[in-house]
Structure formats: structure tokens, C-alpha cells
Amino acid sequence: MDESKNTTANPVNGQNGKITWKSSLCLVVLLYFYLIVGASMFRATERANTLVAEQEIRKRLKHLLTKNPCVTDVDISHFYNNVSYYLARGVSLRQRFRLDREGGELESIWTPTVSVAFALQVITTIGYGQIVPHTTTGRLFCMAYAMVGLPLMALTLSVFGRSLQGFTKKYMRTLDLLRKSVKQQRALLIVQIFITVCLLIITVVLFPSAIIAYFDNWRYFDAIYFYIITITTIGFGDMVIGDCSKCGPNSWLFFFVFMFSVLMGMGVISLLFSASSNYQKEKTLSVINYSRAG
Amino acid sequence: MDESKNTTANPVNGQNGKITWKSSLCLVVLLYFYLIVGASMFRATERANTLVAEQEIRKRLKHLLTKNPCVTDVDISHFYNNVSYYLARGVSLRQRFRLDREGGELESIWTPTVSVAFALQVITTIGYGQIVPHTTTGRLFCMAYAMVGLPLMALTLSVFGRSLQGFTKKYMRTLDLLRKSVKQQRALLIVQIFITVCLLIITVVLFPSAIIAYFDNWRYFDAIYFYIITITTIGFGDMVIGDCSKCGPNSWLFFFVFMFSVLMGMGVISLLFSASSNYQKEKTLSVINYSRAG
Ligand SMILES: [K+]
Ligand SMILES: [K+]
Numbered sequence: 001m002d003e004s005k006n007t008t009a010n011p012v013n014g015q016n017g018k019i020t021w022k023s024s025l026c027l028v029v030l031l032y033f034y035l036i037v038g039a040s041m042f043r044a045t046e047r048a049n050t051l052v053a054e055q056e057i058r059k060r061l062k063h064l065l066t067k068n069p070c071v072t073d074v075d076i077s078h079f080y081n082n083v084s085y086y087l088a089r090g091v092s093l094r095q096r097f098r099l100d101r102e103g104g105e106l107e108s109i110w111t112p113t114v115s116v117a118f119a120l121q122v123i124t125t126i127g128y129g130q131i132v133p134h135t136t137t138g139r140l141f142c143m144a145y146a147m148v149g150l151p152l153m154a155l156t157l158s159v160f161g162r163s164l165q166g167f168t169k170k171y172m173r174t175l176d177l178l179r180k181s182v183k184q185q186r187a188l189l190i191v192q193i194f195i196t197v198c199l200l201i202i203t204v205v206l207f208p209s210a211i212i213a214y215f216d217n218w219r220y221f222d223a224i225y226f227y228i229i230t231i232t233t234i235g236f237g238d239m240v241i242g243d244c245s246k247c248g249p250n251s252w253l254f255f256f257v258f259m260f261s262v263l264m265g266m267g268v269i270s271l272l273f274s275a276s277s278n279y280q281k282e283k284t285l286s287v288i289n290y291s292r293a294g
Numbered sequence: 295m296d297e298s299k300n301t302t303a304n305p306v307n308g309q310n311g312k313i314t315w316k317s318s319l320c321l322v323v324l325l326y327f328y329l330i331v332g333a334s335m336f337r338a339t340e341r342a343n344t345l346v347a348e349q350e351i352r353k354r355l356k357h358l359l360t361k362n363p364c365v366t367d368v369d370i371s372h373f374y375n376n377v378s379y380y381l382a383r384g385v386s387l388r389q390r391f392r393l394d395r396e397g398g399e400l401e402s403i404w405t406p407t408v409s410v411a412f413a414l415q416v417i418t419t420i421g422y423g424q425i426v427p428h429t430t431t432g433r434l435f436c437m438a439y440a441m442v443g444l445p446l447m448a449l450t451l452s453v454f455g456r457s458l459q460g461f462t463k464k465y466m467r468t469l470d471l472l473r474k475s476v477k478q479q480r481a482l483l484i485v486q487i488f489i490t491v492c493l494l495i496i497t498v499v500l501f502p503s504a505i506i507a508y509f510d511n512w513r514y515f516d517a518i519y520f521y522i523i524t525i526t527t528i529g530f531g532d533m534v535i536g537d538c539s540k541c542g543p544n545s546w547l548f549f550f551v552f553m554f555s556v557l558m559g560m561g562v563i564s565l566l567f568s569a570s571s572n573y574q575k576e577k578t579l580s581v582i583n584y585s586r587a588g
Contacts, residue, residue, distance in 0.1 A: 070364045121528075122528060125419065125526060125527045125528045125529075126528075127421075127523070127528035127529050127530045127531075128423065128530075129422065129423050129529070129530035129531040129532055132530045132532045134532075136515065139515075139519045142519075142523075143519065143522050143523075146522070146523075146526050146528065150526060150563075221430065221433075225433045225436075225437065228437050228440070229421070229436075229437075229440075232419055232440050232444060233419045233421075233527065234415075234416060234419045234420075234421035234440065235419075235421050235423070235529070236421045236422075236423035236426045236531075237421075237423040237530075237531065238423055238426045238428075269444075
């Protein structure tokens with residue numbers, strides 16, 4: 001307790017910034033470990049359940065077709081409602097469109113990559129909802145996993161944010177030097193902000209979106225929308241990145257590049273928001289104070 | 295600019311806490327206004343689109359049934375893929391199960407309540423994904439809406455958190471007085487933490503979940519899972535609250551009670567997480583410093 005009090009003065013930006021990178025590394029390693037533990041657990045609780053669901057769909061379809069060569073209105077509605085029910089219980093969209101190929105192999109959506117992706121979706125609070133736990137055990141674990149994972153994620157992002165803040169300060173100082181030498185302060189400030197925002201948007205949004213659009217064969221606008229919905233952690237899940245048709249055996253690499261890029265984006269977004277939130281707060285409160293005084 | 299600098303010393307907990315409540319109120323009003331603007335816009339861009347989608351599904355089903363009294367394998371697959379496509383374009387789950395009643399009225403899912411719910415899902419980053427914009431205009435607006443709404447939400451929650459922090463400090467001081475008088479420090483601290491956590495869980499999770507379970511006829515466990523997934527802003531969207539079968543004409547009231555309770559929960563969660571994150575950060579860094587020293 002006493003030790004921790006001594007370190008609160010400037011805990012993260014310790015001696016010449018080395019602690020920041022060391023603790024960042026420790027946290028990233030811890031995070032990866034935590035992701036793998038979670039992924040394994042989810043895969044273990046969910047796999048059997050989804051296999052049963054997929055088998056059920058196939059059984060229904062076969063039953064319908066063999067029993068009724070002449071299908072009626074009621075039969076189709078019944079079939080349809082059944083399929084919807086089982087789709088909602090964890091059969092993926094990809095498998096949905098493979099239903100006509102009856103000979104295909106049964107496979108659970110809880111593959112290792114998908115399980116890691118799910119664990120990441122929980123602790124980043126993105127939660128696309130394409131893949132969710134349906135067993136009671138899985139749901140209980142999911143809650144517990146979030147309770148530990150969320151503060152961990154927040155801690156990682158805040159440390160990452162502080163590192164970024166140091167970089168930002170250096171960058172701002174360079175800009176300030178530029179500004180003082182030219183002395184056209186107002187106009188140059190606007191140009192500065194414009195350039196900074198453009199650079200940020202290109203690095204954090206446009207470039208990763210272009211990669212996603214290329215590999216997943218999406219419209220560029222769709223990729224940008226998907227990416228922004230993801231890094232803001234809204235994560236609607238109406239579109240998710242598929243299995244990288246152009247990657248071949250390197251789809252793992254694509255997935256991890258995507259993960260890293262999303263975390264980068266989240267860090268920048270949280271830094272931007274905390275900065276603008278502080279600015280707004282100060283402004284709001286100064287307005288309120290002014291109206292109290294006047 | 296100078297004014298804002300003067301207020302940074304202790305900007306929110308101003309004179310006897312009055313500013314906190316005033317600024318909270320201002321922000322809540324602003325937030326409600328922002329929600330209504332967003333809801334109207336989303337409803338405007340999405341409504342026609344979803345009506346077309348629903349009409350398409352009905353047309354397909356009718357076409358299938360009138361053309362083929364004897365339906366084949368290929369026909370069903372074709373029908374099914376078409377329906378899936380249009381379901382993915384914004385027809386709600388509720389409407390999905392009403393398909394057999396062909397005489398029912400056409401209605402877009404973008405009702406006023408749903409539109410407000412969607413706007414709230416964007417700025418809280420819950421994003422269930424049951425209802426999403428599908429038009430390019432809607433998606434562009436959604437991104438812009440998030441860019442402004444997210445810092446606004448963060449600001450509101452942080453001010454709310456500070457108010458709560460004041461309350462927490464008072465509560466802790468009462469507990470401390472209790473502890474000093476009894477002097478069995480270690481054991482009592484554990485009891486204190488246990489009672490605090492129990493009270494928090496009951497107020498923030500168990501009580502609202504019970505209300506949801508009662509009104510939506512859910513299993514209590516499902517309601518708790520849904521509620522925790524919501525207040526952590528993960529928002530999978532595999533389950534969402536329906537239209538309150540027991541509320542009758544007061545479903546608006548139910549919706550706003552739910553909204554308020556979710557915001558409360560989010561505030562408490564963010565306070566807890568920031569506190570535990572700070573604690574973890576201090577601990578992690580003291581461990582790192584210790585290992586550097588030793
Ligand atoms: K979500
Ligand atoms: K989310």
C-alpha cells in the first residue's frame with residue numbers, strides 16, 4: 001500500500017519512458033494469454049451445442065423434402081420458423097448459405113480463430129453478436145471473463161494512450177516551433193489542425209479500411225463503415241470480416257494484423273475522445289461559471 | 295481560453311457540489327435532444343428501405359406458393375437464400391415470425407421508440423445490431439453521429455462518475471469511522487467490501503434484471519446475462535428487450551426506465567473499472583519498480 005502511494009506521483013512516464021514500454025509489453029503478453037484462455041473456454045463450452053444445432057437444420061430440411069414432394073404453405077412456414085430458431089442458436093452466416101450442399105462436412109463455428117476473435121470481442125466490448133455463447137456455462141463464464149477482461153483492456157489502452165500522448169506532445173511542440181517562426185498564428189493553426197486530422201484519418205481509418213476492402217472484396221465505403229463501427233466499439237455485427245479469400249494459408253496473419261490495427265485505432269479514438277471530452281468539460285464548465293457570475 | 299484555464303483546478307466539484315448537478319442536468323437535456331435528432335434522422339433514412347425489403351419477402355413467398363404447388367429442393371434453397379438476404383437488410387425478428395399471417399399490416403421497424411433506442415445504442419456503443427442502417431446516407435450519418443455522440447456520452451458519464459465518487463467517498467468515510475471504533479481492522483475490511491459489492495450488485499444488476507425478467511417473461515438468468523452484456527456495452531444483440539407484453543399503453547415508460555437504469559449501470563461500471571484500473575496500474579507499476587530495484 002505504501003509502495004503504491006510512492007509511485008502515484010508520475011507512475012507511467014517513469015525514468016525516460018522505459019517503464020511505459022516495459023509495462024506495455026507485459027500487459028500485451030498478459031492480454032494475449034488472457035485471450036487464449038478465454039478462447040479455449042468458449043470453444044469448449046459452445047462447440048458441441050452448435051454442432052447439434054446444425055445437425056437439426058439438416059434433419060429438418062431432409063425430413064421436409066422426403067416426406068412432402070408437394071409442400072404446403074403451412075409446411076414452409078413451419079420449416080422456416082424452425083430454421084430461424086436454429087440459426088439464432090449459433091449457426092454462422094457462411095454455413096447458412098452452404099445448406100444446399102448437403103454433402104459438406106459438419107463443422108462448429110467455434111474454430112480456434114473464431115474463439116480468439118470472440119474473446120477479443122468481449123474484452124474490447126465490440127461484441128458483434130454473430131457468434132455468442134448459448135450454453136449457461138458459456139454465458140456465466142462470459143460474464144466473469146468480461147469482469148476481469150474489461151479493466152485489463154482499459155488499463156492497456158490507458159498505458160498505450162499515455163505513450164501516444166508523449167508522442168503527440170513532441171509532435172505538437174514541433175508544430176508550435178513552426179508557428180512561432182512564421183507568426184501567422186490564426187491561419188496556421190487551422191492548417192495545422194487540418195493536416196493533423198487528415199494524417200490521423202489516413203493512418204487510423206482509411207489505410208486499414210483499404211486493406212480490408214481489398215482482401216474481403218468489399219466496397220471501400222462498406223469497409224470504412226465497418227472499420228469505424230468496430231474501432232468505436234459499437235460493433236453492430238451486420239458485416240464482419242470473412243475468411244480473407246485472398247490470404248490462402250496466411251489467414252491467421254491477416255486476422256492478427258486486423259486485431260492489432262483495431263487496438264491501435266481504439267487507442268487513438270480513446271485518446272482523441274478523452275482530449276475532446278476534457279476540452280468540452282472545461283468549456284462547458286467555464287460557460288456555466290460565467291453564467292453563474294453574470 | 296484563459297477562463298477555461300482558471301477553472302481547471304477543481305472544475306467539477308465546484309462550490310458545495312451544486313455545479314455538478316447543474317452541469318449534469320444540462321448534459322442530460324443536451325443528450326436527450328441529441329438522441330431525438332438522431333432518432334428522427336435514422337427513421338427518415340431507413341424507413342422506406344425496410345418497407346421495400348419486407349414487401350420483397352412477401353412477394354417471394356407468394357410467388358413460390360402460387361407458381362409451384364410441387365416445390366423442389368432447388369426452389370426452397372433459392373427461396374431461403376432470398377429471404378435470408380432480405381432479413382439481413384433490416385426486417386426485424388418479430389416480423390420474421392409473423393410471415394405466415396400474410397394479411398398483417400406492413401410496418402417499418404423504424405418506429406419512434408426503436409429509432410431512439412438505435413440512437414442510444416450508437417452513442418453508448420452498445421450497438422445490438424438487430425436494427426442497423428442499410429442506406430449509404432444512413433451509414434454516413436451514423437458515423438458522424440457517433441463522432442459527436444461518443445465524446446458527449448463520455449463527458450456525461452465522467453461527470454456522473456464524479457458525482458458518484460463524492461457519494462462513494464462519504465460512504466467510505468462512514469465505514470472508516472465504524473472501523474476505527476471497533477478496531478478489528480482486517481476482518482471488518484473484508485466484511486465492508488463484501489457488503490459494498492453485494493449492495494452494488496443488487497442495485498445495479500439484480501434489481502433491474504428482475505424487472506426485465508418480469509415484464510419480458512424471460513428466465514431470470516437470461517435477464518441478468520442480457521443486462522450485464524448491455525451495461526458493459528458489449529451488446530451482442532442475440533437477445534433484446536421486446537415490447538413489454540405486460541406494460542400495455544405504458545411501454546414508453548418502461549423503455550425510459552430501462553434507458554435510465556442502463557445509463558446508471560454504465561456509470562457505476564465505468565467508475566468501478568477506472569478505480570480498479572488505477573489500483574491495478576499502481577500495483578503493476580510498483581511490482582515493476584520493485585523488480586527493477588531488486
Ligand atoms: K455490439
Ligand atoms: K458494442
